[in-house]
Amino acid sequence: MHINTKLIHGGISEDKTTGAVSVPIYQTSTYKQNGVGQPKEYEYSRSGNPTRHALEELIADLEGGVQGFAFSSGLAGIHAVLSLFSPGDHLLMGDDVYGGTFRIFEKVFVKNGLEYTIIDTSDLAAIEEKIQPNTKGLYLESPSNPLLKITDIKAAAALAKKQNLLVMVDNTFATPYFQQPLALGADIVIHSGTKYLGGHSDVVSGLVTTNDSQLAQELAFLQNAIGAVLGPQDSWLMQRGIKTLGVRMEEHQRNALAVAEFLESHPAVVKVYYPGLTSHKGHELAEKQMSGFSGMVSFELKNERAAVPFVEALQLFTLAESLGGVESLVEVPSVMTHASIPKEKREAAGIRDGLIRLSVGLEYVEDLLTDLKLGLAKAGV
Numbered sequence: 001m002h003i004n005t006k007l008i009h010g011g012i013s014e015d016k017t018t019g020a021v022s023v024p025i026y027q028t029s030t031y032k033q034n035g036v037g038q039p040k041e042y043e044y045s046r047s048g049n050p051t052r053h054a055l056e057e058l059i060a061d062l063e064g065g066v067q068g069f070a071f072s073s074g075l076a077g078i079h080a081v082l083s084l085f086s087p088g089d090h091l092l093m094g095d096d097v098y099g100g101t102f103r104i105f106e107k108v109f110v111k112n113g114l115e116y117t118i119i120d121t122s123d124l125a126a127i128e129e130k131i132q133p134n135t136k137g138l139y140l141e142s143p144s145n146p147l148l149k150i151t152d153i154k155a156a157a158a159l160a161k162k163q164n165l166l167v168m169v170d171n172t173f174a175t176p177y178f179q180q181p182l183a184l185g186a187d188i189v190i191h192s193g194t195k196y197l198g199g200h201s202d203v204v205s206g207l208v209t210t211n212d213s214q215l216a217q218e219l220a221f222l223q224n225a226i227g228a229v230l231g232p233q234d235s236w237l238m239q240r241g242i243k244t245l246g247v248r249m250e251e252h253q254r255n256a257l258a259v260a261e262f263l264e265s266h267p268a269v270v271k272v273y274y275p276g277l278t279s280h281k282g283h284e285l286a287e288k289q290m291s292g293f294s295g296m297v298s299f300e301l302k303n304e305r306a307a308v309p310f311v312e313a314l315q316l317f318t319l320a321e322s323l324g325g326v327e328s329l330v331e332v333p334s335v336m337t338h339a340s341i342p343k344e345k346r347e348a349a350g351i352r353d354g355l356i357r358l359s360v361g362l363e364y365v366e367d368l369l370t371d372l373k374l375g376l377a378k379a380g381v
């Protein structure tokens with residue numbers, strides 16, 4: 001079935017009891033049991049809720065997983081996934097992952113005995129070189145955040161599998177519409193559903209899926225044991241958002257390409273990072289492993305100090321963290337989303353102070369280009 005059809009009919013698209021075409025919001029914490037020790041399908045909403053279950057089936061369908069899991073945020077999902085590991089285990093992690101992902105490794109899991117090494121996962125030799133006897137997992141984003149680096153997921157997974165590493169891919173930027181990491185060899189796919197999947201900047205959520213039933217069992221245990229589940233109302237909003245993922249992603253991509261091309265031709269801009277540009281280092285690979293380039297564009301101004309005045313001068317691009325909503329957003333990673341990464345590590349990964357990240361929304365593209373032109377003029381660059 002084509003993904004556009006799965007977006008509408010995947011998961012559980014009809015209510016069993018009433019036939020309602022929109023999955024009802026089962027706003028309940030518990031369920032009447034038939035007798036002592038004889039629950040019906042659901043027992044307690046941390047362990048399972050029909051609205052959440054429909055969303056979990058949907059993400060599994062979209063990514064080719066056997067079971068899905070919905071969490072109260074992307075980081076709650078990452079927390080559950082990293083809880084699969086034990087003290088003394090070592091992981092390899094991409095060098096420009098989301099700042100909060102870096103923070104949970106560094107400040108939470110290191111304290112609990114996990115070890116990790118940061119590498120450029122787009123460099124396959126670096127992966128091979130840094131595998132240690134206690135290395136148990138490879139964690140990566142592709143396209144990465146905020147430099148849109150592309151990792152060859154198939155090759156990286158094949159390499160990792162030779163050493164029995166668990167391969168975890170944060171697919172937030174691409175979404176299952178443009179990329180399906182499980183089919184490329186990943187074991188677990190993670191999403192901040194807050195971004196493109198929800199798509200309307202109105203819900204915080206995390207989605208995880210796997211194509212391995214043993215891992216699915218372990219994740220189900222951790223989801224229930226840790227308990228950071230997504231509520232029924234938010235699970236419904238996520239399904240509402242996902243129905244239009246296909247049309248939104250096509251339009252995000254169209255607008256992003258126009259913005260990237262405009263920026264690349266502007267004399268005040270030194271570098272544009274967008275996998276859809278032929279000048280992008282990972283362009284050919286992205287063409288091979290993705291069916292589109294998504295809507296995120298990062299760039300650097302010649303004059304680093306103009307970055308803040310520029311973003312503050314914009315009218316349509318809203319100055320805000322987050323991404324993937326219908327509205328265009330702008331931010332400066334070094335002082336916003338990636339401020340939790342120490343400056344040396346940030347700069348070593350290429351995230352300089354003048355770097356600006358755009359989440360290109362669905363506004364009329366000429367209006368977006370005009371906003372950027374005026375902003376650049378106002379910032380005096």
Ligand SMILES: *Cc1c(COP(=O)(O)O)cnc(C)c1O
Nearest residue numbers: 073074075098145172192194205
């Ligand atoms: C936002 C984001 C996260 C964290 O998700 P939350 O829903 O904010 O907890 C993880 N990975 C990426 C790539 C993100 O953009």
